[in-house]
Amino acid sequence: MAKSKRVHVAVGVIQNPDGDVFISRRHAHLHQGNKWEFPGGKVEADEDVYQALCRELFEECNITVQAAAPFTAISFDYPDKQVLLDVWVVTEFDGAVRQQEGQEWAWVPLHQLDAYPFPEANQPIIERLQAQTAR
Numbered sequence: 001m002a003k004s005k006r007v008h009v010a011v012g013v014i015q016n017p018d019g020d021v022f023i024s025r026r027h028a029h030l031h032q033g034n035k036w037e038f039p040g041g042k043v044e045a046d047e048d049v050y051q052a053l054c055r056e057l058f059e060e061c062n063i064t065v066q067a068a069a070p071f072t073a074i075s076f077d078y079p080d081k082q083v084l085l086d087v088w089v090v091t092e093f094d095g096a097v098r099q100q101e102g103q104e105w106a107w108v109p110l111h112q113l114d115a116y117p118f119p120e121a122n123q124p125i126i127e128r129l130q131a132q133t134a135r
């Protein structure tokens, strides 16, 4: 399949002061439905990935991102879709995180992320987050 078919997705890792990560459960009818996800969505034609991250996190979580750092990028081929997950750690934001799209949500300690079924592409993201805080 042509490389141009790959969907570029901005993904945000949002942590609270305890280090717990905010995740939501994808609606059943969507691609990778019922799996848990980090907030985010597709980069639109008129924006760069950081703009997409800010827009998606406002739309989905009601926060205004003030600063974020690139964390990792995962290119993954599902049988039905090719994605590039452009993952950022949100380091500063205004507002209180609130799921805006009726999805189930949770704040989860890093070591408990394995208990939540994520899309296959997320596995290296989760491992890397957990490795950072392993002691």
Ligand SMILES: Nc1nc2c([nH]c(=O)n2[C@H]2C[C@H](O)[C@@H](COP(=O)(O)OP(=O)(O)OP(=O)(O)O)O2)c(=O)[nH]1
Residues within 6 Å of the ligand: 007, 009, 010, 011, 030, 031, 032, 036, 037, 038, 039, 040, 041, 042, 043, 056, 081, 083, 085, 119, 120, 121, 122
């Ligand atoms: N947001 C997000 N998407 C993920 C993750 N892991 C993963 O494989 N994906 C995939 C699922 C989808 O194919 C794609 C993101 O699409 P999306 O449905 O969230 O896009 P969007 O928010 O722009 O939604 P829409 O406007 O198309 O309704 O990336 C993840 O952790 N977070």
Ligand SMILES: [Mg+2]
Residues within 6 Å of the ligand: 039, 040, 041, 042, 060
């Ligand atoms: Mg989304």
